[in-house]
Amino acid sequence: MAKAVFGKIKTLEPKIEAYLLLTSDLAQKQAEKADRLIADGQVSSQLTGVPAAIKDVIVTKGIRTTAGSKILEDFTPPYSATVYEKLETAGVVVVGKTNLDEFAMGASTENSAYKITKNPWDFSRVPGGSSGGSAAAVAADMAIYSLGSDTGGSIRQPASFCGVVGLKPTYGRVSRYGLIAMASSLDQIGPITKTVEDAALVLNEIAGYDPCDSTCVDKESPDYTSFLKPIIKGAKIGVPKEFFGEGVDLQVAEAIKKAISRLESLGAKIIEISLPRTKEAISVYYLIMPSEVSANLSRYDGIRFGSSRDKFGPEVKRRIMLGTYALSAGYYDAYYLKAAKVRTLISQEFKGAFKKVDVIVGPVSPVLPFKIGERVDNPLQMYLADILTVPVNLAGLPGISIPCGLVSGLPVGLQIIADHWQEGKIFNVAYAYEQNFPFREKPKL
Amino acid sequence: MELAKLSLKEAITGLKSKKFSQTNWPKRFLEKLRL
Numbered sequence: 465m466a467k468a469v470f471g472k473i474k475t476l477e478p479k480i481e482a483y484l485l486l487t488s489d490l491a492q493k494q495a496e497k498a499d500r501l502i503a504d505g506q507v508s509s510q511l512t513g514v515p516a517a518i519k520d521v522i523v524t525k526g527i528r529t530t531a532g533s534k535i536l537e538d539f540t541p542p543y544s545a546t547v548y549e550k551l552e553t554a555g556v557v558v559v560g561k562t563n564l565d566e567f568a569m570g571a572s573t574e575n576s577a578y579k580i581t582k583n584p585w586d587f588s589r590v591p592g593g594s595s596g597g598s599a600a601a602v603a604a605d606m607a608i609y610s611l612g613s614d615t616g617g618s619i620r621q622p623a624s625f626c627g628v629v630g631l632k633p634t635y636g637r638v639s640r641y642g643l644i645a646m647a648s649s650l651d652q653i654g655p656i657t658k659t660v661e662d663a664a665l666v667l668n669e670i671a672g673y674d675p676c677d678s679t680c681v682d683k684e685s686p687d688y689t690s691f692l693k694p695i696i697k698g699a700k701i702g703v704p705k706e707f708f709g710e711g712v713d714l715q716v717a718e719a720i721k722k723a724i725s726r727l728e729s730l731g732a733k734i735i736e737i738s739l740p741r742t743k744e745a746i747s748v749y750y751l752i753m754p755s756e757v758s759a760n761l762s763r764y765d766g767i768r769f770g771s772s773r774d775k776f777g778p779e780v781k782r783r784i785m786l787g788t789y790a791l792s793a794g795y796y797d798a799y800y801l802k803a804a805k806v807r808t809l810i811s812q813e814f815k816g817a818f819k820k821v822d823v824i825v826g827p828v829s830p831v832l833p834f835k836i837g838e839r840v841d842n843p844l845q846m847y848l849a850d851i852l853t854v855p856v857n858l859a860g861l862p863g864i865s866i867p868c869g870l871v872s873g874l875p876v877g878l879q880i881i882a883d884h885w886q887e888g889k890i891f892n893v894a895y896a897y898e899q900n901f902p903f904r905e906k907p908k909l
Numbered sequence: 910m911e912l913a914k915l916s917l918k919e920a921i922t923g924l925k926s927k928k929f930s931q932t933n934w935p936k937r938f939l940e941k942l943r944l
Binding site: 465467468469471472510511514605606608609657658659661662665666 | 911912913914915916917918920921923
């Protein structure tokens with residue numbers, strides 16, 4: 465299987481550029497080890513021997529990890545992230561490290577210091593970001609599944625753009641130990657897969673308490689595959705009217721409304737709800753996130769990692785400066801503190817909604833995958849791509865993107881959001897949708 | 910069926926059925942008999 469995946473990579477990687485590093489020698493050793501384990505009947509995990517790709521912001525002992533930045537060009541981590549250790553224990557075959565926007569700051573991979581990943585559905589378009597390499601690799605069969613990270617939509621948006629499944633778990637469900645930090649109160653690692661069932665299988669493996677991450681919650685993780693039932697009769701599904709407001713492409717809105725009708729046809733009760741704070745989420749996010757960025761990236765001081773700060777790209781510099789300004793004396797109360805208060809209101813608004821509904825659905829991205837270069841000179845327009853995903857991070861909720869159709873030959877993702885720790889409800893609704901209305905289209909490669 | 914196109918679930922099923930049914934079950938079966 466690893467050979468088959470590398471065969472795909474040989475043909476498609478020059479066109480798609482999903483990887484920053486291919487680990488073929490390591491993969492061969494891991495595949496041989498997995499073969500032996502399977503042959504001896506010593507398999508402890510369902511994932512043994514299955515080729516996977518890892519976003520290059522997750523540290524891997526002995527394997528170069530760059531976070532898409534020139535500042536870490538020569539960085540070989542001395543330890544592994546907990547999620548990677550878990551996969552290694554499970555017998556993963558690592559195909560390589562995938563491309564991303566520098567330090568996961570972006571929505572298109574155009575901010576990568578190395579290359580721009582192409583969308584497998586249309587090479588002139590972006591795959592989304594920041595986990596664009598991870599999503600494109602899975603969409604193009606250059607990995608069976610991958611890991612991404614999501615700070616403001618960085619798993620769900622590229623999954624939507626590439627027509628695959630992407631899950632952001634509840635904050636605290638998956639250890640962040642070894643995830644190169646961007647905004648510590650928002651970051652979360654999750655799977656990017658070809659099906660909903662696959663996402664449940666990967667989450668089963670990576671979820672759970674980790675004493676190395678003080679924000680990882682000591683709470684039992686259920687077997688997520690037990691929620692994979694194709695029936696949602698009676699489920700209460702909330703549709704926020706604000707998710708179809710200004711800036712949402714009409715074709716995207718139509719595709720999502722069709723998906724909602726389909727859920728209704730399965731017996732779900734559709735309830736219109738209101739989340740008026742949605743309009744404030746981008747402003748809040750672009751104060752809290754850069755503030756945490758400015759603190760987290762101060763470790764790249766030109767001494768500890770050996771590279772000069774001149775090697776930061778423009779988007780990283782912009783966010784460090786924005787954050788430093790928002791946290792500075794005299795401005796802290798007006799910007800960061802106020803944003804933190806509104807963040808609480810956003811969280812409370814979701815809590816209120818989940819008293820009435822089981823899950824909330826809407827679009828992942830307000831627009832279809834955009835052309836490479838189309839938004840790169842307009843940061844504000846790029847930031848608006850996150851408008852429907854950042855509220856979920858601010859509230860620490862779980863959310864998934866599943867493909868629900870094509871518009872002009874490009875995939876559209878349906879976002880399903882649940883209350884804290886209720887990934888099971890997401891899997892139920894997502895699986896029911898997928899089983900009853902399967903998305904069979906594949907990019908023509 | 911191209912192996913790279915498999916989903917994770919299909920890959921899991923495929924790996925197990927191929928390895929266990931074609932090569933290893935007999936060996937493991939014989940080992941159990943010896944025991």
